[in-house]
Amino acid sequence: MKIIQVFALFFVITGCDYLSPKTSNPKLKSTIYVCSKCETILYDEKNMLYQNETSKDFSKSISDKVSYNSNSISNKEKLFCKKCNMEIGNYIKSDSINSNGRHCIDKNSIILKKILK
Numbered sequence: 001m002k003i004i005q006v007f008a009l010f011f012v013i014t015g016c017d018y019l020s021p022k023t024s025n026p027k028l029k030s031t032i033y034v035c036s037k038c039e040t041i042l043y044d045e046k047n048m049l050y051q052n053e054t055s056k057d058f059s060k061s062i063s064d065k066v067s068y069n070s071n072s073i074s075n076k077e078k079l080f081c082k083k084c085n086m087e088i089g090n091y092i093k094s095d096s097i098n099s100n101g102r103h104c105i106d107k108n109s110i111i112l113k114k115i116l117k
């Protein structure tokens with residue numbers, strides 16, 4: 001009988017907190033990826049095309065924070081974080097997945113972070 005009373009009290013105390021608009025509105029949060037070395041914000045999850053076990057692919061980076069050799073005739077170029085120069089993956093100019101180019105990023109090179117907008 002005592003245990004039931006404790007549970008009932010628990011729900012009365014916590015019930016309203018979980019309904020407050022500040023914590024339940026998902027639009028306030030944005031999911032971004034930062035460089036694992038220098039923590040520069042590199043990619044936004046909304047630009048992610050797909051992911052597999054080793055990499056995440058993005059259609060573009062956030063405000064040109066990465067660099068690659070754009071003059072190369074090769075279809076695949078190494079991608080670097082502009083700030084710390086760490087190699088983070090490959091830029092693929094055009095293929096069957098995305099004809100406008102994609103950023104194929106090593107999962108170990110970026111860290112997921114949730115920020116408030």
Ligand SMILES: [Zn+2]
Pocket residue numbers: 035036037038039040081082083084085086
């Ligand atoms: Zn970096």
